Amino acid sequence: MTSDMPDIVTRFAPSPTGFLHIGGARTALYNWLFARANGGKFLLRIEDTDTKRSTQEAIDAILKGLQWLGLDWDGDAISQASRADRHREIAQALLESGNAYKCFATAEELAEKRDAARAGGERFRGDIWRDKQAEAPENTPYSIRMKMPREGAHTIVDRVQGSVTVQNAELDDMIILRSDGTPTYMLAVVVDDYDMGVTHIVRGDDHLNNAFRQLPIYEAMGWSVPEYAHIPLIHGPDGKKLSKRHGALGVDAYEDMGFLPEAMRNYLLRLGWSHGDDEIISTQEAINWFNLENIGKGPSRFDFDKIDSLNSHYLRTLNASELLPYIKSALENLIDHALSKTEEARLLKALPSLAERAKRLPDISESAALYCDIRPIALTDKAAKQFTDETRPVIADVANELEALTSWNSEDIKNSIMSFAEARDLKPGKVMQPLRAALTGGKQSGDLAETLEILGQVESIARLRDQAAA
Protein backbone atom coordinates (compact mmCIF):
# COMPACT_ATOMS: atom_id res chain seq x y z
CA MET A 1 0.00 0.00 0.00
CA THR A 2 1.23 3.44 -0.85
CA SER A 3 2.00 5.60 2.14
CA ASP A 4 0.06 8.71 1.16
CA MET A 5 -3.18 6.75 1.17
CA PRO A 6 -5.66 7.31 3.98
CA ASP A 7 -5.98 4.68 6.69
CA ILE A 8 -9.21 3.28 5.37
CA VAL A 9 -9.97 2.69 1.70
CA THR A 10 -13.07 0.79 0.63
CA ARG A 11 -14.48 0.13 -2.77
CA PHE A 12 -17.66 -0.94 -4.46
CA ALA A 13 -16.97 -3.14 -7.48
CA PRO A 14 -20.12 -4.01 -9.41
CA SER A 15 -20.04 -5.89 -12.67
CA PRO A 16 -22.07 -4.01 -15.28
CA THR A 17 -24.24 -6.85 -16.47
CA GLY A 18 -27.49 -5.41 -15.14
CA PHE A 19 -29.00 -2.78 -12.91
CA LEU A 20 -27.91 -1.91 -9.39
CA HIS A 21 -29.99 -4.33 -7.36
CA ILE A 22 -30.89 -4.09 -3.73
CA GLY A 23 -28.07 -6.30 -2.48
CA GLY A 24 -25.48 -4.33 -4.40
CA ALA A 25 -26.98 -1.12 -3.11
CA ARG A 26 -26.56 -2.30 0.45
CA THR A 27 -23.01 -3.43 -0.17
CA ALA A 28 -22.26 -0.01 -1.62
CA LEU A 29 -23.91 1.68 1.35
CA TYR A 30 -21.85 -0.29 3.86
CA ASN A 31 -18.63 0.45 2.03
CA TRP A 32 -19.54 4.11 1.77
CA LEU A 33 -20.48 4.35 5.45
CA PHE A 34 -17.38 2.54 6.61
CA ALA A 35 -15.17 4.90 4.62
CA ARG A 36 -17.06 8.00 5.72
CA ALA A 37 -17.14 6.80 9.32
CA ASN A 38 -13.37 6.57 9.37
CA GLY A 39 -12.38 9.55 7.31
CA GLY A 40 -11.33 7.18 4.55
CA LYS A 41 -11.97 6.92 0.87
CA PHE A 42 -14.77 5.16 -0.96
CA LEU A 43 -13.73 4.08 -4.46
CA LEU A 44 -15.79 2.82 -7.34
CA ARG A 45 -14.56 0.23 -9.80
CA ILE A 46 -16.57 -1.18 -12.67
CA GLU A 47 -15.68 -4.84 -13.16
CA ASP A 48 -16.13 -4.97 -16.89
CA THR A 49 -13.52 -7.58 -17.75
CA ASP A 50 -16.25 -9.72 -19.27
CA THR A 51 -16.72 -7.57 -22.34
CA LYS A 52 -19.36 -9.91 -23.73
CA ARG A 53 -21.76 -9.29 -20.89
CA SER A 54 -20.88 -5.75 -19.89
CA THR A 55 -22.96 -2.92 -21.27
CA GLN A 56 -22.82 0.84 -21.15
CA GLU A 57 -26.51 0.90 -20.18
CA ALA A 58 -25.72 -1.16 -17.11
CA ILE A 59 -22.86 1.15 -16.15
CA ASP A 60 -25.14 4.16 -16.46
CA ALA A 61 -27.84 2.46 -14.43
CA ILE A 62 -25.40 1.63 -11.65
CA LEU A 63 -23.97 5.13 -11.52
CA LYS A 64 -27.44 6.62 -11.53
CA GLY A 65 -28.54 4.27 -8.80
CA LEU A 66 -25.64 5.23 -6.57
CA GLN A 67 -26.29 8.89 -7.18
CA TRP A 68 -29.95 8.52 -6.33
CA LEU A 69 -28.98 6.81 -3.08
CA GLY A 70 -26.63 9.69 -2.33
CA LEU A 71 -23.52 7.54 -2.23
CA ASP A 72 -20.75 9.66 -3.66
CA TRP A 73 -17.49 8.00 -4.53
CA ASP A 74 -14.02 9.50 -4.39
CA GLY A 75 -12.24 10.13 -7.65
CA ASP A 76 -13.34 8.73 -10.98
CA ALA A 77 -14.96 5.37 -11.45
CA ILE A 78 -12.27 2.97 -12.62
CA SER A 79 -12.82 0.61 -15.49
CA GLN A 80 -11.24 -2.72 -14.74
CA ALA A 81 -10.98 -3.57 -18.42
CA SER A 82 -8.84 -0.50 -19.00
CA ARG A 83 -6.24 -1.94 -16.67
CA ALA A 84 -5.71 -5.16 -18.60
CA ASP A 85 -2.08 -4.32 -19.39
CA ARG A 86 -1.26 -4.07 -15.72
CA HIS A 87 -3.04 -7.36 -15.06
CA ARG A 88 -1.05 -9.06 -17.82
CA GLU A 89 2.13 -7.64 -16.34
CA ILE A 90 1.36 -9.25 -12.99
CA ALA A 91 0.38 -12.52 -14.63
CA GLN A 92 3.76 -12.48 -16.37
CA ALA A 93 5.53 -11.75 -13.09
CA LEU A 94 3.72 -14.65 -11.46
CA LEU A 95 4.75 -16.88 -14.33
CA GLU A 96 8.37 -15.85 -14.08
CA SER A 97 8.50 -16.32 -10.32
CA GLY A 98 7.19 -19.85 -10.77
CA ASN A 99 3.92 -19.13 -8.96
CA ALA A 100 1.97 -19.60 -12.15
CA TYR A 101 2.31 -21.84 -15.17
CA LYS A 102 1.13 -22.26 -18.73
CA CYS A 103 -1.81 -24.48 -19.43
CA PHE A 104 -2.27 -25.83 -22.95
CA ALA A 105 -5.42 -27.78 -22.32
CA THR A 106 -8.44 -27.12 -24.48
CA ALA A 107 -11.87 -26.34 -23.11
CA GLU A 108 -13.12 -29.78 -24.16
CA GLU A 109 -10.23 -31.54 -22.52
CA LEU A 110 -10.86 -29.64 -19.32
CA ALA A 111 -14.57 -30.35 -19.31
CA GLU A 112 -13.87 -34.01 -19.82
CA LYS A 113 -11.46 -34.20 -16.90
CA ARG A 114 -13.81 -32.24 -14.73
CA ASP A 115 -16.76 -34.52 -15.44
CA ALA A 116 -14.66 -37.62 -14.91
CA ALA A 117 -13.34 -36.35 -11.61
CA ARG A 118 -16.79 -35.41 -10.45
CA ALA A 119 -18.25 -38.76 -11.45
CA GLY A 120 -15.57 -40.44 -9.36
CA GLY A 121 -16.25 -38.16 -6.43
CA GLU A 122 -12.89 -36.51 -6.89
CA ARG A 123 -12.16 -32.83 -7.32
CA PHE A 124 -10.48 -31.52 -10.43
CA ARG A 125 -8.04 -28.70 -9.85
CA GLY A 126 -7.36 -27.82 -13.49
CA ASP A 127 -3.79 -28.89 -13.00
CA ILE A 128 -3.18 -30.97 -16.12
CA TRP A 129 -0.07 -28.98 -17.03
CA ARG A 130 1.06 -28.18 -13.51
CA ASP A 131 4.07 -30.47 -13.65
CA LYS A 132 4.55 -30.84 -17.39
CA GLN A 133 6.07 -27.51 -18.37
CA ALA A 134 9.00 -29.26 -20.00
CA GLU A 135 6.63 -30.79 -22.56
CA ALA A 136 5.20 -27.43 -23.56
CA PRO A 137 4.22 -27.49 -27.24
CA GLU A 138 5.21 -24.76 -29.70
CA ASN A 139 2.76 -22.33 -31.25
CA THR A 140 -0.14 -23.47 -29.15
CA PRO A 141 -2.36 -20.98 -27.33
CA TYR A 142 -2.22 -21.28 -23.59
CA SER A 143 -3.82 -19.81 -20.52
CA ILE A 144 -1.93 -19.02 -17.36
CA ARG A 145 -2.90 -20.79 -14.18
CA MET A 146 -2.01 -20.06 -10.60
CA LYS A 147 0.09 -22.79 -8.99
CA MET A 148 -1.81 -23.17 -5.78
CA PRO A 149 -0.25 -24.51 -2.59
CA ARG A 150 -1.29 -28.10 -1.82
CA GLU A 151 -0.21 -28.41 1.79
CA GLY A 152 -1.50 -26.57 4.80
CA ALA A 153 -4.40 -24.21 5.13
CA HIS A 154 -5.33 -20.54 5.13
CA THR A 155 -7.28 -18.73 7.79
CA ILE A 156 -9.05 -15.44 7.34
CA VAL A 157 -10.24 -13.46 10.29
CA ASP A 158 -13.27 -12.00 8.62
CA ARG A 159 -14.70 -8.91 10.27
CA VAL A 160 -18.21 -10.25 9.90
CA GLN A 161 -17.91 -14.02 9.67
CA GLY A 162 -15.11 -14.42 12.20
CA SER A 163 -12.31 -16.90 11.78
CA VAL A 164 -12.67 -19.07 8.68
CA THR A 165 -10.24 -21.77 7.61
CA VAL A 166 -9.96 -23.56 4.28
CA GLN A 167 -7.52 -26.34 3.44
CA ASN A 168 -5.19 -25.45 0.59
CA ALA A 169 -5.92 -28.83 -0.97
CA GLU A 170 -9.38 -27.46 -1.75
CA LEU A 171 -7.95 -24.76 -3.97
CA ASP A 172 -7.87 -25.23 -7.74
CA ASP A 173 -5.20 -23.92 -10.06
CA MET A 174 -7.44 -21.19 -11.36
CA ILE A 175 -6.86 -19.37 -14.60
CA ILE A 176 -5.56 -15.85 -14.15
CA LEU A 177 -4.95 -15.04 -17.82
CA ARG A 178 -7.14 -16.46 -20.56
CA SER A 179 -5.69 -17.95 -23.71
CA ASP A 180 -6.80 -14.81 -25.57
CA GLY A 181 -4.59 -12.80 -23.25
CA THR A 182 -7.37 -11.20 -21.23
CA PRO A 183 -7.17 -11.30 -17.43
CA THR A 184 -9.79 -13.07 -15.36
CA TYR A 185 -11.69 -11.56 -12.49
CA MET A 186 -9.70 -13.58 -9.96
CA LEU A 187 -6.47 -11.86 -10.95
CA ALA A 188 -7.92 -8.46 -11.70
CA VAL A 189 -9.60 -7.98 -8.32
CA VAL A 190 -6.42 -8.65 -6.45
CA VAL A 191 -4.26 -6.42 -8.62
CA ASP A 192 -6.77 -3.59 -8.65
CA ASP A 193 -7.50 -3.73 -4.95
CA TYR A 194 -3.78 -3.62 -4.31
CA ASP A 195 -3.09 -0.79 -6.76
CA MET A 196 -6.03 1.21 -5.47
CA GLY A 197 -4.80 0.82 -1.93
CA VAL A 198 -7.98 -0.87 -0.75
CA THR A 199 -7.63 -1.71 2.93
CA HIS A 200 -11.06 -3.19 3.64
CA ILE A 201 -12.99 -5.39 1.28
CA VAL A 202 -16.68 -5.38 2.15
CA ARG A 203 -18.65 -7.58 -0.22
CA GLY A 204 -21.34 -10.21 -0.41
CA ASP A 205 -20.55 -13.52 1.22
CA ASP A 206 -20.87 -15.23 -2.13
CA HIS A 207 -17.22 -14.16 -2.39
CA LEU A 208 -16.08 -15.76 0.84
CA ASN A 209 -14.77 -18.85 -0.93
CA ASN A 210 -13.08 -16.69 -3.54
CA ALA A 211 -11.07 -14.91 -0.89
CA PHE A 212 -9.13 -18.10 -0.30
CA ARG A 213 -8.35 -18.46 -3.97
CA GLN A 214 -7.09 -14.89 -4.07
CA LEU A 215 -4.83 -15.15 -1.05
CA PRO A 216 -2.03 -17.02 -2.85
CA ILE A 217 -1.74 -14.15 -5.35
CA TYR A 218 -1.15 -11.66 -2.57
CA GLU A 219 1.41 -13.98 -1.05
CA ALA A 220 3.24 -14.64 -4.30
CA MET A 221 3.47 -10.92 -4.98
CA GLY A 222 4.50 -10.14 -1.43
CA TRP A 223 1.50 -7.87 -0.99
CA SER A 224 -0.24 -7.45 2.33
CA VAL A 225 -3.72 -8.93 2.50
CA PRO A 226 -6.61 -6.52 3.10
CA GLU A 227 -9.19 -6.91 5.83
CA TYR A 228 -12.28 -8.80 4.74
CA ALA A 229 -15.91 -8.36 5.71
CA HIS A 230 -18.24 -10.74 3.92
CA ILE A 231 -21.81 -9.66 4.40
CA PRO A 232 -24.77 -12.02 4.03
CA LEU A 233 -27.05 -11.76 1.04
CA ILE A 234 -30.54 -10.34 0.96
CA HIS A 235 -33.38 -12.72 0.18
CA GLY A 236 -36.87 -12.08 -1.14
CA PRO A 237 -39.88 -11.81 1.18
CA ASP A 238 -40.34 -15.58 0.89
CA GLY A 239 -36.80 -16.35 1.98
CA LYS A 240 -35.73 -17.50 -1.44
CA LYS A 241 -32.73 -16.10 -3.14
CA LEU A 242 -33.36 -12.89 -5.04
CA SER A 243 -32.96 -13.28 -8.75
CA LYS A 244 -34.06 -11.39 -11.81
CA ARG A 245 -37.18 -13.42 -12.24
CA HIS A 246 -37.80 -13.50 -8.56
CA GLY A 247 -38.24 -10.09 -7.04
CA ALA A 248 -34.83 -8.62 -7.75
CA LEU A 249 -35.37 -5.05 -8.82
CA GLY A 250 -33.07 -2.21 -9.68
CA VAL A 251 -32.97 0.71 -7.28
CA ASP A 252 -34.65 2.74 -10.00
CA ALA A 253 -37.71 0.53 -9.52
CA TYR A 254 -37.83 1.55 -5.88
CA GLU A 255 -37.51 5.16 -6.89
CA ASP A 256 -40.45 4.67 -9.24
CA MET A 257 -42.47 3.07 -6.48
CA GLY A 258 -42.12 6.29 -4.57
CA PHE A 259 -39.48 5.60 -1.96
CA LEU A 260 -37.26 8.40 -0.75
CA PRO A 261 -33.51 7.80 -0.89
CA GLU A 262 -33.12 8.58 2.80
CA ALA A 263 -35.76 5.96 3.63
CA MET A 264 -34.01 3.44 1.42
CA ARG A 265 -30.68 4.19 3.08
CA ASN A 266 -32.16 3.82 6.55
CA TYR A 267 -33.90 0.60 5.61
CA LEU A 268 -30.89 -0.97 3.96
CA LEU A 269 -28.67 0.07 6.82
CA ARG A 270 -30.95 -1.54 9.37
CA LEU A 271 -31.38 -4.65 7.25
CA GLY A 272 -28.44 -6.58 8.57
CA TRP A 273 -26.85 -4.02 10.84
CA SER A 274 -27.90 -2.65 14.18
CA HIS A 275 -27.08 -0.07 16.77
CA GLY A 276 -28.95 -1.31 19.83
CA ASP A 277 -32.66 -0.62 19.48
CA ASP A 278 -32.32 2.36 17.16
CA GLU A 279 -34.60 2.26 14.14
CA ILE A 280 -34.75 5.77 12.73
CA ILE A 281 -31.15 6.56 11.95
CA SER A 282 -30.13 9.69 10.11
CA THR A 283 -27.31 9.51 7.65
CA GLN A 284 -25.11 11.53 9.97
CA GLU A 285 -25.83 9.16 12.83
CA ALA A 286 -25.14 6.23 10.54
CA ILE A 287 -21.76 7.68 9.70
CA ASN A 288 -21.01 8.22 13.36
CA TRP A 289 -22.08 4.77 14.42
CA PHE A 290 -21.36 2.42 11.57
CA ASN A 291 -18.98 -0.45 12.15
CA LEU A 292 -18.34 -3.86 10.67
CA GLU A 293 -18.75 -5.79 13.91
CA ASN A 294 -22.48 -5.13 14.22
CA ILE A 295 -23.30 -6.56 10.83
CA GLY A 296 -25.47 -9.66 11.26
CA LYS A 297 -24.23 -13.02 10.02
CA GLY A 298 -27.45 -14.47 8.70
CA PRO A 299 -29.20 -13.60 5.43
CA SER A 300 -32.14 -11.24 5.72
CA ARG A 301 -35.37 -10.75 3.84
CA PHE A 302 -36.64 -7.69 2.13
CA ASP A 303 -39.83 -6.46 3.78
CA PHE A 304 -41.98 -3.86 2.07
CA ASP A 305 -44.07 -3.15 5.17
CA LYS A 306 -41.03 -2.02 7.06
CA ILE A 307 -39.60 0.18 4.36
CA ASP A 308 -43.09 1.64 3.90
CA SER A 309 -43.20 2.70 7.49
CA LEU A 310 -39.74 4.22 7.25
CA ASN A 311 -40.70 5.97 4.05
CA SER A 312 -43.82 7.45 5.60
CA HIS A 313 -41.67 8.73 8.44
CA TYR A 314 -39.28 10.50 6.09
CA LEU A 315 -42.15 11.78 3.97
CA ARG A 316 -43.45 13.57 7.04
CA THR A 317 -40.15 15.29 7.65
CA LEU A 318 -40.38 17.07 4.29
CA ASN A 319 -42.11 20.43 4.04
CA ALA A 320 -44.51 21.38 1.26
CA SER A 321 -42.02 23.04 -1.04
CA GLU A 322 -39.62 20.11 -0.71
CA LEU A 323 -42.41 17.68 -1.43
CA LEU A 324 -43.91 19.39 -4.46
CA PRO A 325 -41.07 18.64 -6.90
CA TYR A 326 -41.27 14.95 -6.00
CA ILE A 327 -44.91 14.65 -7.03
CA LYS A 328 -45.37 17.38 -9.58
CA SER A 329 -44.97 15.43 -12.80
CA ALA A 330 -46.94 12.42 -11.56
CA LEU A 331 -49.69 14.74 -10.43
CA GLU A 332 -49.86 16.61 -13.72
CA ASN A 333 -50.14 13.28 -15.44
CA LEU A 334 -53.00 12.36 -13.21
CA ILE A 335 -55.01 15.56 -13.71
CA ASP A 336 -54.00 15.80 -17.32
CA HIS A 337 -52.92 19.43 -17.28
CA ALA A 338 -50.06 21.56 -16.04
CA LEU A 339 -50.41 22.87 -12.51
CA SER A 340 -51.93 26.35 -12.38
CA LYS A 341 -50.81 28.99 -9.90
CA THR A 342 -53.95 28.57 -7.81
CA GLU A 343 -53.56 24.82 -7.75
CA GLU A 344 -49.98 25.11 -6.72
CA ALA A 345 -50.89 27.53 -3.95
CA ARG A 346 -53.51 25.10 -2.66
CA LEU A 347 -51.03 22.27 -2.74
CA LEU A 348 -48.43 24.16 -0.77
CA LYS A 349 -51.00 24.42 2.00
CA ALA A 350 -52.34 20.89 1.69
CA LEU A 351 -49.21 18.83 1.21
CA PRO A 352 -48.03 18.50 4.82
CA SER A 353 -51.27 16.95 5.96
CA LEU A 354 -51.34 14.70 2.90
CA ALA A 355 -47.82 13.50 3.62
CA GLU A 356 -48.95 12.51 7.08
CA ARG A 357 -51.30 9.97 5.56
CA ALA A 358 -48.98 8.62 2.89
CA LYS A 359 -46.60 5.70 2.65
CA ARG A 360 -45.23 6.31 -0.80
CA LEU A 361 -45.02 9.28 -3.12
CA PRO A 362 -47.91 8.13 -5.36
CA ASP A 363 -50.18 8.16 -2.29
CA ILE A 364 -49.50 11.86 -2.07
CA SER A 365 -49.93 12.68 -5.72
CA GLU A 366 -53.19 10.78 -5.79
CA SER A 367 -54.64 12.60 -2.83
CA ALA A 368 -53.14 15.87 -4.01
CA ALA A 369 -55.23 15.64 -7.14
CA LEU A 370 -58.21 16.58 -4.96
CA TYR A 371 -56.81 20.05 -4.65
CA CYS A 372 -56.70 20.55 -8.38
CA ASP A 373 -59.45 21.55 -10.75
CA ILE A 374 -60.81 18.14 -11.57
CA ARG A 375 -64.58 18.64 -11.61
CA PRO A 376 -66.62 16.65 -11.88
CA ILE A 377 -64.77 14.53 -9.40
CA ALA A 378 -64.88 10.76 -9.47
CA LEU A 379 -66.74 9.03 -6.66
CA THR A 380 -65.87 5.86 -4.84
CA ASP A 381 -68.76 3.46 -4.23
CA LYS A 382 -68.69 4.36 -0.60
CA ALA A 383 -68.83 8.08 -1.31
CA ALA A 384 -71.65 7.68 -3.81
CA LYS A 385 -73.77 6.13 -1.07
CA GLN A 386 -73.65 9.40 0.82
CA PHE A 387 -75.87 11.07 -1.73
CA THR A 388 -79.55 10.37 -1.09
CA ASP A 389 -82.78 12.26 -1.37
CA GLU A 390 -82.19 13.12 2.23
CA THR A 391 -78.67 14.43 2.01
CA ARG A 392 -78.80 16.22 -1.32
CA PRO A 393 -80.93 19.10 -0.03
CA VAL A 394 -78.68 19.35 3.01
CA ILE A 395 -75.64 19.69 0.76
CA ALA A 396 -77.42 22.35 -1.28
CA ASP A 397 -78.35 24.30 1.81
CA VAL A 398 -74.86 24.12 3.26
CA ALA A 399 -73.52 25.34 -0.06
CA ASN A 400 -75.77 28.37 0.23
CA GLU A 401 -74.65 29.01 3.79
CA LEU A 402 -71.02 28.81 2.76
CA GLU A 403 -71.57 31.07 -0.20
CA ALA A 404 -72.81 33.71 2.18
CA LEU A 405 -69.59 33.66 4.17
CA THR A 406 -67.57 36.82 3.72
CA SER A 407 -64.41 35.52 5.30
CA TRP A 408 -63.08 32.17 4.07
CA ASN A 409 -61.06 30.47 6.78
CA SER A 410 -61.38 27.12 8.45
CA GLU A 411 -62.55 28.59 11.73
CA ASP A 412 -65.51 30.41 10.20
CA ILE A 413 -66.25 27.55 7.88
CA LYS A 414 -66.40 25.15 10.76
CA ASN A 415 -68.63 27.45 12.79
CA SER A 416 -70.93 27.85 9.87
CA ILE A 417 -71.29 24.12 9.38
CA MET A 418 -71.75 23.48 13.08
CA SER A 419 -74.43 26.11 13.52
CA PHE A 420 -76.15 24.85 10.40
CA ALA A 421 -76.23 21.36 11.88
CA GLU A 422 -77.49 22.71 15.18
CA ALA A 423 -80.26 24.72 13.53
CA ARG A 424 -81.45 21.64 11.68
CA ASP A 425 -81.04 19.51 14.78
CA LEU A 426 -78.62 17.25 12.92
CA LYS A 427 -75.53 15.54 14.32
CA PRO A 428 -72.36 17.18 12.94
CA GLY A 429 -71.33 13.90 11.40
CA LYS A 430 -74.59 13.70 9.45
CA VAL A 431 -73.67 16.91 7.73
CA MET A 432 -69.96 16.45 7.42
CA GLN A 433 -69.92 13.00 5.93
CA PRO A 434 -71.89 13.93 2.81
CA LEU A 435 -69.91 17.14 2.52
CA ARG A 436 -66.68 15.27 2.61
CA ALA A 437 -67.89 12.81 0.04
CA ALA A 438 -68.96 15.60 -2.27
CA LEU A 439 -65.66 17.43 -1.89
CA THR A 440 -63.25 14.52 -2.10
CA GLY A 441 -65.21 11.84 -3.84
CA GLY A 442 -64.21 9.49 -1.06
CA LYS A 443 -60.46 9.98 -1.17
CA GLN A 444 -58.52 10.62 1.98
CA SER A 445 -57.97 14.19 3.04
CA GLY A 446 -57.32 16.14 6.18
CA ASP A 447 -59.62 18.11 8.42
CA LEU A 448 -62.82 18.94 6.57
CA ALA A 449 -62.91 22.68 7.32
CA GLU A 450 -59.26 22.97 6.36
CA THR A 451 -59.90 21.14 3.14
CA LEU A 452 -62.62 23.63 2.32
CA GLU A 453 -60.40 26.55 3.18
CA ILE A 454 -57.58 25.34 0.97
CA LEU A 455 -59.89 24.49 -1.88
CA GLY A 456 -61.31 28.00 -1.85
CA GLN A 457 -64.87 29.22 -1.73
CA VAL A 458 -65.63 29.04 -5.44
CA GLU A 459 -64.29 25.53 -6.05
CA SER A 460 -65.77 24.15 -2.85
CA ILE A 461 -69.26 25.41 -3.55
CA ALA A 462 -69.09 24.23 -7.13
CA ARG A 463 -68.21 20.73 -5.97
CA LEU A 464 -71.03 20.70 -3.45
CA ARG A 465 -73.54 21.84 -6.04
CA ASP A 466 -72.32 19.17 -8.47
CA GLN A 467 -73.59 16.54 -6.05
CA ALA A 468 -76.61 18.42 -4.77
CA ALA A 469 -77.89 18.66 -8.31
CA ALA A 470 -77.04 15.15 -9.39
Added chain:
RNA sequence: GGUCCCUUCGUCUAGUGGCCUAGGACGCUGCCCUUUCACGGCGGAAACACGGGUUCGAGUCCCGUAGGGAUCACCA
Protein backbone atom coordinates in the same frame (compact mmCIF):
# COMPACT_ATOMS: atom_id res chain seq x y z
C1' G B 1 -22.11 -34.53 -3.90
C1' G B 2 -17.28 -31.83 -1.81
C1' U B 3 -15.96 -27.34 0.74
C1' C B 4 -17.40 -22.96 3.40
C1' C B 5 -21.07 -19.96 5.95
C1' C B 6 -25.62 -19.21 8.65
C1' U B 7 -30.04 -20.40 12.31
C1' U B 8 -33.78 -15.39 18.61
C1' C B 9 -41.37 -13.47 17.60
C1' G B 10 -44.41 -13.72 10.59
C1' U B 11 -40.15 -9.99 9.21
C1' C B 12 -35.68 -6.82 10.71
C1' U B 13 -33.14 -7.28 15.07
C1' A B 14 -31.19 -6.43 20.83
C1' G B 15 -28.62 -10.00 23.56
C1' U B 16 -20.96 -11.30 24.03
C1' G B 17 -22.54 -17.06 30.95
C1' G B 18 -26.24 -14.76 35.94
C1' C B 19 -29.38 -7.77 34.72
C1' C B 20 -33.91 -12.71 30.15
C1' U B 21 -40.40 -13.89 33.51
C1' A B 22 -35.88 -12.93 26.32
C1' G B 23 -36.14 -6.21 24.86
C1' G B 24 -37.24 -2.87 20.48
C1' A B 25 -39.21 -1.95 15.45
C1' C B 26 -42.54 -3.32 11.27
C1' G B 27 -46.84 -6.14 10.59
C1' C B 28 -51.25 -8.23 13.18
C1' U B 29 -54.66 -7.11 17.11
C1' G B 30 -57.88 -4.73 21.65
C1' C B 31 -59.08 -0.02 23.75
C1' C B 32 -58.81 5.43 23.83
C1' C B 33 -58.72 10.07 20.93
C1' U B 34 -61.92 11.68 16.61
C1' U B 35 -66.52 15.08 11.78
C1' U B 36 -63.81 10.72 7.80
C1' C B 37 -59.03 8.61 6.85
C1' A B 38 -54.65 8.84 9.14
C1' C B 39 -51.48 10.41 13.21
C1' G B 40 -50.96 9.74 18.36
C1' G B 41 -51.57 7.26 23.38
C1' C B 42 -52.23 2.76 26.36
C1' G B 43 -52.51 -2.66 26.08
C1' G B 44 -52.25 -7.86 23.67
C1' A B 45 -50.80 -12.33 20.92
C1' A B 46 -46.08 -13.76 18.93
C1' A B 47 -39.28 -16.33 19.06
C1' C B 48 -34.03 -18.59 21.61
C1' A B 49 -34.54 -25.00 15.11
C1' C B 50 -33.68 -29.91 17.70
C1' G B 51 -30.59 -33.25 20.76
C1' G B 52 -26.50 -33.90 23.71
C1' G B 53 -22.63 -31.94 26.64
C1' U B 54 -19.44 -27.99 29.66
C1' U B 55 -20.96 -25.04 34.04
C1' C B 56 -23.48 -23.76 40.47
C1' G B 57 -25.94 -21.37 36.18
C1' A B 58 -26.58 -21.31 28.67
C1' G B 59 -30.25 -17.64 23.96
C1' U B 60 -25.07 -16.78 25.14
C1' C B 61 -19.41 -21.90 25.13
C1' C B 62 -18.51 -27.10 22.72
C1' C B 63 -20.25 -31.39 19.75
C1' G B 64 -23.88 -33.63 16.77
C1' U B 65 -28.68 -33.52 13.87
C1' A B 66 -31.99 -30.89 10.91
C1' G B 67 -33.00 -26.75 7.85
C1' G B 68 -31.31 -22.58 4.84
C1' G B 69 -27.51 -20.21 1.95
C1' A B 70 -22.90 -19.69 -0.90
C1' U B 71 -19.37 -21.83 -4.02
C1' C B 72 -17.12 -25.56 -7.02
C1' A B 73 -16.15 -21.78 -15.29
C1' C B 74 -10.72 -19.52 -20.07
C1' C B 75 -18.43 -15.37 -15.43
C1' A B 76 -17.77 -11.68 -12.11
